[in-house]
Amino acid sequence: MKQVKYGKVIAWGFVAVILFITLFPVAWMLKTAFSSNADLFTHYSSLLPPHWTLNNFRRVLGIASLKENQAGGGSGASINFWVYLKNSLAFTTTIVIFQVGFSVLAGYALARLKFSGRKGIFYLLMTGLLVPPMFSTIPNYGTIKSLHLLNTWPGLVAPFIFGTPFAVFYMRQFFLSFPKEIEEASELDGLSTMARIRMVVLPMSWPPIFTLSLIVGVTAWNEYLWPLIVGTNENMRVLTVGMGVFKAQNPSDAPDWGGLMASGTLTVIPVLIILILFGKKMVGSIQLTGSK
Amino acid sequence: MLRLSKKKVAGVAALLLGATLLPAIASTANAATPVTITYGMWDDRQLPAYQACADAFQVANPGITIKITQSGWSDYWNAVTTGFANGNGFDVITDHLAYYQDLVNAGQILDLTPYVAAAKVNLSQYQPGLAELWTKNGKRYGLPKDFDTIAISYNSAATTKDKITPAQLKYITWNPTNGGSWERLLKTATIDKNGHNALSPKFDKNNVVTYGLNAPDKTTDWGQTDWSTLAVSNGFQFLNKNPWGNHYNFDSPALAQTLAWYRKGIAGGWILDPRNTGSLGTPALMEANKIVFSTNGSWEINGLVSAKVPVKFAALPIGPQGRHTMFNGLADSVNAATKNPAEAVKWALYLGSSACQDIVAAHAVVFPAIKTSTVKAFAAFKAAGAAIDGFTSEVNPKVTFIPPMADNAKDVAAIFGPYLTKIYFGQGDAQTLLTEANKQINALFTN
């Protein structure tokens, strides 16, 4: 018993250290978000804001006047926060639904269905993992442009909605871990492939599917380069691109720290909410009691 | 298999067809709308000024709408290059000397010579030297819109505390041997944790609290705000011919001596080590009392005067061959692939005219290139409370020199950068490293 307790203490100690390292920078981000830019360098080591202020958040949300904007150290550029938020939500939701949907189907087929070319197709798709994303940007931009889909919703989501090598890989590996007995049982019951997928496999695969949805969702939410060059119109701009206004605009300038950290905070909040709401579902317990 | 996939394929094709037709339908409905010219820029502080120019231009030219897009420096150039590479870039761009020859060599920029001649633009209205920068092989690629000079900025509260008098700051001298009065001032302003300055024998260079001089930029092949002023006043010349030379002189002893002096200061603890600067900028370091002096460009004036410490400006040190400052200027270039060349050129010419530059002058954000507009800008800065004699006194052809203009600019910068860092980090003798860098750089011109 003592051995178990000792081990538990070490384990909890480990988790506590990880938590501290994880949270300290986040706390710093919040502290900066609530500090005025003027105080940041005169009180550069204080752990709490010298003077609490909501000015940064007001500037990010676009509800500060021009004077407040420039007094707070920001530029005069206008920020349509709610438009960007709406665009990010639409962008992310579309991508999650389609990318996860197609990847689940493909992943299942590659893991569980026997058809010729299965191995070949899998390895072919995996080569897609190797393409540096930044390198495929220009050809993809050219493709979208020649389809006249620049600054349109289809053009914005096109490279992401058809499933990605990562998502397919992910689902395939999980389906490989899926117990065969249950499927074989349903096969004996005479279920067709599609029915089997719908009624047996999917309901039991919610944890990895939810997890994948979260991963795809967060990745899409934080996507920057593609929306920057394809969604250039103000009404198509997503949050990450809109918040780019807080980076240093000139090479010799410092970033607008307050605005940057405030916008970082606001960008995280929607995802965090979803995480907390659906967290339980994602890693729910599957008590697989199927036995031989 | 075939039946279902045909349906899917048909569905996708219909979707794409619809998406393709939509813009066509939309554009025929808008056949009578004005021409829109897109214009890109990166400096957010100048956006209100240029929006004001656009408003005035649109009033005078009812058929043309100007749409300005401003994004940060790196995003801006990403957008410009992606746009040009795909044939749909901005109609008019704010151009920069470091980028413009690549754009010219790729045929992306319109030659403005015929338009400038037809509009009878008076090229002598600009500050001397600026207009020539934007020509190559007799073709003109932009009209000057602004310029900048370099000056010393300092925390006047700190200098007062260090008993540095205004007289000492008026005529600062420098030479590579003993650093002149400039080195003396920097050492006076450097304080260690025991309160000794760097002139004192008890100075502890490992525990410096406040540094005399801000760290130099560790990867710049122009040295615009730091080494170029001293090196040129020491006799250094960038190229065999400027603009459009084809042989660099980075191995010049005049430059080696200058960089060795910087290294002396870094090792001696009175110049901030470039290892220790991040992205915080000069105002931040002054506010935290980490540096007293710095050398900055006139585009940084507004950031500096709004710092929480009283920042003042002084003219650059006078070296063995006088006082010199790099004199850079931006211009607006027209996209060679623009669908509306007549209107785009009109906007570009307007930006290069006093009508626009007087508006920009009144906003006190930058020094416009037209001489009469420059005077107005100086007055506007003064009225806004910024004492900028340090910058303005240098606007004189004997003082100013242009940046190095040659082909392969980006490659030269990429090769030179690491060598400069090595010199500042003390990883080798300045002359040896410069000779090595220069060899690689000049090899680019013989291929």
Added chain:
Amino acid sequence: MKKIAKRRKTKGGYIPYLLVLPVLIGYFTFYLYPMVRGVYLSFTDSSLLKSGKFVGIHEYQRLFADATFRNAIRVTAQYVIINVGTQTVFALALAVAMDRLSKSVILRSTLLLPWLIPGVTVGLLWSWLLDPILGVVNVLLGHMGIHPQSFFGSETQAMPTIALVNTWRYVGYTSLLLFAGIQMIPKSLYEAAAIDGANEWKMFRKLTLPLLRPVLVLVMVISLVGAFQIFDTIAIVTKGGPIDATRAMNYYIFDQVFNRFHLGYGAAIATILLIFLAFISLVQLRLARADDSDLG
């Protein structure tokens, strides 16, 4: 044997092909075409702004004489070893801890926070925390009597710092992947092992690790491939410096293509990187027998 195999093929019919079709469409359009075009470009002297002419292996010859390229390989390897090493170990430990210690959703969500923050914010946040002069980390080190460190500004510390910042960023996410995998292992097996008298460490070694293999392989391959492609932290914080300490492969490609406009040369580097990644991925997948699952 052949007869039975044939029967199974027609039985499955067209459905599997239908299921993989959308993914294949996406792959061919947005992955394969850029890849092929990239490889083609590597045999030209194209600039980003202007297409060039076919020059055979000229760009590759330049590549093998390029000291900065060799440096890129070295610093990338340095990054990969530090990042993947620390990230995998910590993620595995965390995943097991989350499974055995506490199922708290709050705990899991907290650990995911770094991953949720946009890349630009992460880079700039850390560049400030670790600022050699004004960063709070150095202030804290100072209180402990340690001399301020240059971190991103030092040519020796820069790459390890970038590696560890990215470990910070992704360890929660990686442990989530592993945790989901652990959840798929039937609890009954653990109960049986406990009855047999096995302790935690033994259960981990003999039960968790083997049964986690497909997921672990997934995580390792993704982490490894992702690490070789490290880019955004470098682009935001160090831009390849100081000197060339953080000029990793992917950043060097970006540098050549977007800063120096040498599209053909950048494509050559990217092609080499591609071949190399393909090789190690294949080796990894083969070695780990990723196709099998110990469960079914």
